[in-house]
Amino acid sequence: MTSKEIRQEFLKFFETRKHQVVPSAPMVIKDDPTLMFTNAGMNQFKEFFLGNKTPKYSRVTDTQKCLRVSGKHNDLEEVGKDTYHHTMFEMLGNWSFGDYFKKEAIEWAWELLTEVYKINKDQLYVTVFEGEASDGLKMDQEAYDLWKQIVPEDRILMGNKNDNFWEMGEQGPCGPCSEIHVDIRSEEERQKVSGASLVNMDHPQVVEIWNLVFMEFNRKADGSLEKLPAQHVDTGMGFERLCMVLQGVQSNYDTDVFMPLIKQLEAGSGVKYGASEETDIAIRVISDHVRAVAFAIADGQLPSNTGAGYVIRRILRRAIRYGFTFLDKKEPFIYELVALLSDQMKEFFPEIGAQSQLVAKVIREEEAGFLRTLEQGLQLLDQIIANNEGDTVKGVKAFELYDTYGFPIDLTALILSERNMKLDEKGFHEELKKQKERSRAATKVETGDWTILDAEAGEEFLGYDTLQTPSRITRYRKVERKKGGTIYQMVLDRTPFYAEGGGQVGDQGYLEDVAGNKIPVSDTKRENNLIIHFSKSLPKDPAGELTAVVSRKKRLMTQANHTATHLLHQALRQVLGTHVEQKGSMVNSDGLRFDFSHFSKMTKEELAEVEKFVNDRISEKLPKVEKRAVGFQEAVDDGAIALFGEKYGDKVRTINFGESTELCGGTHVENTADIWYFIITSESAVAAGVRRIEAITGEKAMEYLNKRDTTLEEVTQVLKNPADPVKAVSNLQEENAALKKQVEVLLKEKAGNLKHDLKGKITNVNGINFLAEKVDLNQGGIKDLCFELGGEMDDLFLFFATEDNGKAMLSCYISKDLAAARGLNAGQIVRELGKYIQGGGGGQPFFATAGGKNPDGIPEALENVKTYIQA
Structure with missing residues (x-):
């Protein structure tokens, strides 16, 4: 069976047994703080197991x-x-929510495996939970008795809590389980050693x-178990492993799930799968990791530096690193696999088909960025290793790579291990701890206890409807800041001040007493559900x-910018596509910043179209339609956009302007x-797949x-009106271009004369036509000079140094045949000699450059390259 047929047969089998097929x-x-990713098939049904929600269907697959x-x-x-672990994998499952239990689950599993998939019964073993005294759990006798009716007792094995009691995490639904294992060794091997002795022994x-x-319990926070309201069945079968068994191969990677990706990697790298263990591991890593990263991006998680985004970035960087080191891939290449992956998977997972272009472009940007980091980091690591005493690199050196250049510590450790060296991990973590302590110290504040003036008073925010209200301070405290001196923080019983949130800055204004004295309020923030007003003094x-009293001018300008972000969001989805999703914003009285998911730089035409779209909505004079205390699901069902990463309660507030509706x-x-008017002032990249627009209004x-x-008027005057x-500016540009060409001609003449002089200085050293010289040319001129001489002479080795604005540059050219021979x-060579100019560099085997900040080291570099050639 093909993998597609295997999937279809599974779903069809349970559909005929009254299971609803669900996507x-x-x-x-996005809505479970205990998990970043779906790590098992049961995650989406967690609330059903706990009895918090009622499932629509009692049986699903x-x-x-x-x-x-x-x-x-x-x-x-x-x-x-190994050949059977994966980051992303598919889990085939059938589920019963308070319907059937162990009997049906066991009988159907055996029927599907042996009668539909035709797996040899003699190759199968089953395990049963042996019990756990610490939890007060006895052996699962019911499961044992059910299996005894199907398979010989010598094929029923006992499993401990680690293997046969399934738990999603520290807390949550759990229960005993019964595993089915398959022995795909040859008949000869199975005769020699019983498969029963190899179950759960990590045998490939x-x-x-x-x-x-069999979900029967809920693990509570204190570690105890309580019975669930009902008994449930949760089964999970590894799709990739099943394909391996049914397609008669010895590795998940030899199935049609992975082989198309592997074949494309072979074609793109020139490396044959099976040629060596090192390259095989690299190919397996890449073909696995591209699936995980691609589906994560399609599901809305872009690579980033924090949280789930960092996990995805780390997976991708691991794949890039293996390709760089073992497949000699120095340019982005993983993104090229996405189209093939999409074709393979889109029938069952339409999201990968719909977003394959976005996924490929995000991956390509990430690859390009990390390859630059990797190249620079490897050069620096080479220097660290070359200058290291002993076989252990100090943690402080690894931390410098990590902190200054973003070079991942796990890659540093991996590279060192490949060179039979060690990393002082303890020293690294000590440096990391020091950095965190420095960061904390820089922002540390000494906060006094609250002075309570009215313990019974509540707090009411009135700022949606008014900018001024009678108030009293209910509590205040004094705060000593490391930078900025003393401030006071106050809580009011009634306030019109908006506390910073949702990208919008906190309001400014003042508190006025009955005598007319005004206390400026510099900021407003929220802390533990309290609105905190900041001031340098107390009334x-x-x-x-x-x-x-809120500053009317600042508030009006701020809310104009905030409203513009809603219209901008709508415009971007209209112009660029519905893949656009808000990734962050910052709104104050001076302007707005809006971050959004998109895979490429916006064109001038796209920016103009977005700007026009927003201004058209402004011209339409659309009124605000606001609904407060709306049910979350009701609001979403009515078309309101809920932003990724935001926390919403059961009741939400919706803001509507025309066709733009958001929870806000x-x-x-x-x-x-x-x-009044909307102007885009800039568009730029924030991260791979995330763009930023900055704009102003009013x-x-x-x-x-x-x-x-005014600027246009001044330019016109300079041009003599x-x-x-x-046209006048265009004429100036044409004149400038003509002058540049004249300069280029003069420089070429200079280079030609120099070439003639230098050619006469080339000497033969050990069969190599060699020259090392300091020259007065720019970098482009030196490169042209090298390749011109290289076209005229064989076995040529050129090493040129130049100095410009206090910096040094080294260039090395070697004839390709000479480099190979x-x-x-x-x-x-330039990496090694770059240390004399306090710099580094790199390039290709036949031409490379290095830059540094110490021109005084040029003579030493030239002398050392001469010594190198003579040797």
Whole structure:
């Protein structure tokens, strides 16, 4: 069977037994703080097991995308080294929510494996939970008795809590399980050694294929077990392992799940799978990891430096590193596998088909960025190793690579181990700890206890409806900041001040007492559900009556910018596509910043279209339609956009302007006309797959336009008031281009004369036409000179140094035939000699350059290259 047929047969088998076929849940979890990723098929049904929700169907079946790279279930470091561990894998499952239990689960599993898939019964073993005294659990006698009716007793094995009691994590639904293992060794091997002795012993050909979990308990926070409201069945069968068994191969990677990816990797790298263990591991790592990364991105998780995004970035960087080192891939290449992966998987997982272009471009950007880091880091690591005494690299050196250049510590350790060296990991972590302590010290504040003025008073936010209200201070405290002196923080019983949140800055304003004294409020933030007002001083009578007043001008400008982010979000989804998702924002009175998921730099035409879209909505004078205390699901069902990463309660607030509807707690204009005008000032990259737009509205937009008019007037005057300023500038550019060409001609003449002089200085050393010289040329001129001389002479070795603005540059050229015949490498040579100019570099074996900050080291570099050639 092909993998597609195997999937179809599984779902069809349970569909005929009254199971509802349901789609896979996203691999990236957005609404469960205990998990980053779906690590088992049961994750999406967790609430059903706990009895918190009622399932629509009592029996379901599916194939679920899973990722095991964090927490308790972490297979990352095993992937590639063996033939059956994976980061992302599919889990085939059938589920009963309070319906059937052990009998049906066991009988159907055996029927499917032996009668539908035709697996030899003599190759199968089953395990049963032996019990656990610490949990007060007895052996699963019921499962044992059921299996005894199907298989010989010598094929029923006892399993301990570690192997046969399934738990999702530290807390949650759990229960005893019965595993089915398959022995795919040859008949001869099976006769020599019983498969029973190899079950759960990490043998690559005696593997668990299906786990039947009988959900009976809930593990509480204190570690105790309580009975679930109902008994459930949760089964999970490794799809990739099943394909291995049914396709008669000895490795998951030899199935049609992975072989198309492996074949493309072979074609792209020129490395044959099976040629060596090192390259085989690399090919397995890449073909596995591209699946995990691609599906994570399709499910909404972009690579980043924190949280789930960092996990995805780490997986991808591990694949890049293996390709770089073992397949000699120095340019982005993993992204090229996405189209093939999409074709393979989109029938069952349409999200990968719909987003394959986005996925490929995000991966390509990540590859390009990390390859630059890797190249630079490897050069620096080479220097560290060359200058290291002994076989252990100090932690402080590894930390410098990590802290300054972003070179991953696990890669440093891996590279050192490949060179039979060690890393002082303890020293590294000590340096990391020091850095964290320095960071904490820089932001440390000494906060006094709250002075409570009214313990019974509540807190009411009125800022959606008014900018001024009578107030009293209910509590305050003094804060000593390391930088900035003393401030006071106050809580009011009623406040119009908006606390920082949702990307919008906190309000500023003042508190006025009955005598007319004003206490400036510099910021407003939220802490433990309290709205905190910041000020450098307290009112003379902290317990007295006050009037809280928000700065009207700043608030109006801020809410105009905030409303513009909603219209901008709508515009981007309209112009670029619905893959656009807000990834962050910052809104204040000066302007707005909006981060969003998109795979490429926006064109001028796209930016103009977005800008026009927003301004058209402003011109339409759309009124604000606000709904408060709406049910979350009701709001989403009505089309409101819920932003990724935001936490929403059961009741939410929706803001609507025309066709733009979002869940939002910020402040907004009453009508889009209040924004006045919208201007995009910049568009840039924030990270791979994340772009940033900065824009201004209202008064700032007017200032911008006025300044532009003034600038145009000044330029016109400088050009002596031409009738057509644009044509006048164009003429200047043409004149400038003509002058540049004249300069280039002069430089070429200079280089030609220099070439003639230098050619006469070339000497033969050990059969090599050699010259090392300091020259007065720019880098481009030196490169042209090298290749011109190289075209005129064989067996040529050139080493040139130049100095410019206090910096040194080394260039090395070696004829390709000479480099191959003598084992010479220009990149290695400039890296080594770069230490004399306090720099580094690299390049290709036949041409490479190095830059440094010490021109005084040039003579020593030239002398050493002469010595090198003479030797």
